[in-house]
Amino acid sequence: xxxxxxxxxxxxxxxxxxxxxxxxxxxxxxxxxxxxxxxxxxxxxxxxxxxxxxxxxxxxxxxxxxxxxxxxxxxxxxxxxxxxxxxxxxxxxxxxxxxxxxxxxxxxxxxxxxxxxxxxxxxxxxxxxxxxxxxxxxxxxxxxxxxxxxxxxxxxxxxxxxxxxx
Amino acid sequence: xxxxxxxxxxxxxxxxxxxxxxxxxxxxxxxxxxxxxxxxxxxxxxxxxxxxxxxxxxxxxxxxxxxxxxxxxxxxxxxxxxxxxxxxxxxxxxxxxxxxxxxxxxxxxxxxxxxxxxxxxxxxxxxxxxxxxxxxxxxxxxxxxxxxxxxxxxxxxxxxxxxxxxxxxxxxxxxxxxxxxxxxxxxxxxxxxxxxxxxxxxxxxxxxxxxxxxxxxxxxxxxxxxxx
Ligand SMILES: [Fe+2]
Numbered sequence: 001x002x003x004x005x006x007x008x009x010x011x012x013x014x015x016x017x018x019x020x021x022x023x024x025x026x027x028x029x030x031x032x033x034x035x036x037x038x039x040x041x042x043x044x045x046x047x048x049x050x051x052x053x054x055x056x057x058x059x060x061x062x063x064x065x066x067x068x069x070x071x072x073x074x075x076x077x078x079x080x081x082x083x084x085x086x087x088x089x090x091x092x093x094x095x096x097x098x099x100x101x102x103x104x105x106x107x108x109x110x111x112x113x114x115x116x117x118x119x120x121x122x123x124x125x126x127x128x129x130x131x132x133x134x135x136x137x138x139x140x141x142x143x144x145x146x147x148x149x150x151x152x153x154x155x156x157x158x159x160x161x162x163x164x165x166x
Numbered sequence: 167x168x169x170x171x172x173x174x175x176x177x178x179x180x181x182x183x184x185x186x187x188x189x190x191x192x193x194x195x196x197x198x199x200x201x202x203x204x205x206x207x208x209x210x211x212x213x214x215x216x217x218x219x220x221x222x223x224x225x226x227x228x229x230x231x232x233x234x235x236x237x238x239x240x241x242x243x244x245x246x247x248x249x250x251x252x253x254x255x256x257x258x259x260x261x262x263x264x265x266x267x268x269x270x271x272x273x274x275x276x277x278x279x280x281x282x283x284x285x286x287x288x289x290x291x292x293x294x295x296x297x298x299x300x301x302x303x304x305x306x307x308x309x310x311x312x313x314x315x316x317x318x319x320x321x322x323x324x325x326x327x328x329x330x331x332x333x334x335x336x337x338x339x340x341x342x343x344x345x346x347x348x349x350x351x352x353x354x355x356x357x358x359x360x361x362x363x364x365x366x367x368x369x370x371x372x373x374x375x376x377x378x379x380x381x382x383x384x385x386x387x388x389x390x391x392x393x394x
Pocket of ligand 1: 013015261316319321
């Protein structure tokens with residue numbers, strides 16, 4: 001079968017909040033769901049400054065759509081970092097060791113793709129230069145995690161190639 | 167064979183678009199692990215209830231008719247093999263006819279239209295097709311460089327069937343004289359790839375006595391393991 005070339009990616013720009021946020025978008029599962037955790041963090045730029053116009057998305061593999069969520073919630077959640085560069089997400093950890101994370105922002109012509117690992121994993125140890133540590137979320141309580149995304153420079157988060165190149 | 171289509175997409179670092187300079191990753195990307203069980207190869211599944219019927223019509227839902235040129239924008243969401251991507255969510259946001267977003271951060275001295283929010287969403291049908299009714303947006307200035315203007319565009323966000331296919335792009339209108347001067351559009355280095363972001367005027371989509379029609383097909387990337 002002949003392949004069609006893809007539609008190029010473009011930035012979400014500064015006004016994504018017209019189209020992307022929705023009520024309860026940061027909650028992949030409802031409050032009080034057994035096993036739910038809350039992950040918080042910041043998106044930081046190459047100068048170490050918080051990025052106040054980014055969108056962080058996670059996918060945790062539960063069935064169901066995005067806005068139309070059943071009583072069990074959805075496997076997807078989205079949080080804008082406006083106004084202070086910080087995000088929060090509530091989800092039930094998936095069976096595997098990590099949660100896939102995408103970050104969109106003004107100034108990102110395509111999203112960055114990373115993973116928040118919730119436990120140590122041999123995959124992290126195999127990443128060169130000790131950079132696997134950037135993918136390890138930190139437990140700050142029984143059900144709370146911290147995970148910062150550094151877009152550039154010192155401590156730059158490891159990003160994956162989803163097929164759109166560097 | 168490489169899984170990537172690098173020329174089809176912008177580089178992260180595109181210095182003519184000034185905001186990329188401190189936000190572009192600098193260390194190179196990690197190859198996606200060749201694991202057919204990877205969570206990224208699945209994604210949300212959308213059903214009835216994800217959208218309500220009025221969501222795809224940006225010209226209704228407020229008190230009156232928005233000002234500007236009413237248009238129909240339709241097209242198919244396809245995977246790399248040309249297969250329709252059915253029941254996937256398409257989110258849309260845009261400026262009004264005067265080039266102004268209904269957003270507190272937009273300080274362009276052009277009027278807000280109280281009858282136009284500039285946001286919509288749709289699910290694709292069994293043919294992978296979506297259809298919006300909206301107002302043709304105006305170009306708008308931004309402060310990237312002296313006398314910087316964005317060509318008129320719609321922002322599109324599409325899910326696909328895998329998290330790796332997630333795409334946010336912009337749809338442009340044919341023949342816009344601002345194309346050569348726009349660092350965001352020109353961040354796509356390949357001319358044929360840029361052309362894939364430009365919609366086509368279409369008589370079959372045009373509704374007599376009512377609205378011009380534009381077609382914009384969206385092709386999602388191959389998933390890494392499809393190619394492995
Ligand atoms: Fe825009």
